[in-house]
Amino acid sequence: MNYVEFGRTGVNISPLVLGTMMFGGRASAEDSYEMIDYALDQGINIIDTANVYAGSKSEMIVGDALKRNGKRNEVILATKVNGAMGDGPNDVGNSRHHIIEQCDASLKRMQVDHIDLYQFHRPSKHIAIDESLRAMDDLIRTGKVRYIGTSNFGSWQVVESLWASKELGLNRFVSDQSPYNMADRRIEREHLPMCQTYGLAQIPWSPLAGGGLTGKYAKGSKHPEGSRYADETDPKKQLRMSNTVVDIVDALVPIAEAKNCTVTQLALAWVMSRPGVTAPLVGPRTLGQLQENMGAIDVEIDPEVDEALDGVVPPGEHVAEYYEASFAPNDHRW
Numbered sequence: 001m002n003y004v005e006f007g008r009t010g011v012n013i014s015p016l017v018l019g020t021m022m023f024g025g026r027a028s029a030e031d032s033y034e035m036i037d038y039a040l041d042q043g044i045n046i047i048d049t050a051n052v053y054a055g056s057k058s059e060m061i062v063g064d065a066l067k068r069n070g071k072r073n074e075v076i077l078a079t080k081v082n083g084a085m086g087d088g089p090n091d092v093g094n095s096r097h098h099i100i101e102q103c104d105a106s107l108k109r110m111q112v113d114h115i116d117l118y119q120f121h122r123p124s125k126h127i128a129i130d131e132s133l134r135a136m137d138d139l140i141r142t143g144k145v146r147y148i149g150t151s152n153f154g155s156w157q158v159v160e161s162l163w164a165s166k167e168l169g170l171n172r173f174v175s176d177q178s179p180y181n182m183a184d185r186r187i188e189r190e191h192l193p194m195c196q197t198y199g200l201a202q203i204p205w206s207p208l209a210g211g212g213l214t215g216k217y218a219k220g221s222k223h224p225e226g227s228r229y230a231d232e233t234d235p236k237k238q239l240r241m242s243n244t245v246v247d248i249v250d251a252l253v254p255i256a257e258a259k260n261c262t263v264t265q266l267a268l269a270w271v272m273s274r275p276g277v278t279a280p281l282v283g284p285r286t287l288g289q290l291q292e293n294m295g296a297i298d299v300e301i302d303p304e305v306d307e308a309l310d311g312v313v314p315p316g317e318h319v320a321e322y323y324e325a326s327f328a329p330n331d332h333r334w
């Protein structure tokens, strides 16, 4: 496996990140252990979770798996803070109070003494960035956290935070997570160039548009049973899964056939090949999906893929609504 530089950190990571949003929810603990062991055996060395995933079961499963296989020290372990962890007024967001409390809780749930990459899951627009940064900086100085990153920040918010870190002499963010796939190319406009300019690693989420780019959804037929978008009455899912996503797949099918790979692998390899992308986060629900996803590492992207895609979703455009499906209308985003 060819490892890639994780921004300016000096750490090298695998070209795919193992995302664990399904673990402990739609994937059982046993299936999740199996996927983690398989990924690490194949050379993946970075795992992403979050305090809120599957009611914290994802963090617990990841911690248990690393204890069982004894590979904790080989892994860059990433988790996140921001989402609501209770009903109280201080159980959410990027306040000093919540960050420090949740860092300790995540360490305990994962049974580890440090988090390699601690990320803000989302910005907190009512909390000054210097408060959040100071709390993160303290966690680095106490050894509980090694690096810090953002997720779902607007480009200006990332740059503001880099400026604040410089002004205040605090550790700066080293990475960002934003949605990026063939159906949503908005980060090409400003966010990816921003990451390149400031040396931030970009580890994009939903590289397969949540499964929409795998070829299993077809026009005129019911969404497959058990799939993420099976419920066609859910308005949030409707925003993400449209017929235009299927148009992309249709354009890719002949190219994938000629390359002897699957549409899933082509869509994933495309994200991996994009300038400014460090390594996409895959989010398998089954071992078979993970195995297919990992086949993307060997797929080369030719100009004909870009030509076919540009005809359906031009650079910087989108046909699936990731932010609209996830955020309140006036929330900050790029």
Ligand SMILES: NC(=O)c1ccc[n+]([C@@H]2O[C@H](COP(=O)([O-])OP(=O)(O)OC[C@H]3O[C@@H](n4cnc5c(N)ncnc54)[C@H](OP(=O)(O)O)[C@@H]3O)[C@@H](O)[C@H]2O)c1
Pocket (backbone or CB within 6 Å): 018, 019, 020, 021, 022, 048, 049, 121, 151, 152, 177, 204, 205, 206, 207, 208, 209, 210, 211, 212, 214, 216, 226, 227, 228, 229, 264, 281, 282, 283, 284, 285, 288, 289, 290, 292, 293
């Ligand atoms: N920072 C954030 O706000 C944020 C947001 C979302 C995700 N993430 C992170 O990013 C990771 C990846 O996101 P994602 O899960 O949305 O990624 P994704 O790769 O776009 O979608 C993954 C889903 O697609 C389907 N799938 C995957 N491989 C498949 C295959 N080979 N064949 C058929 N279906 C397949 C599965 O869903 P079904 O089988 O159920 O249909 C799977 O759960 C997450 O695990 C999480 O770590 C971060």
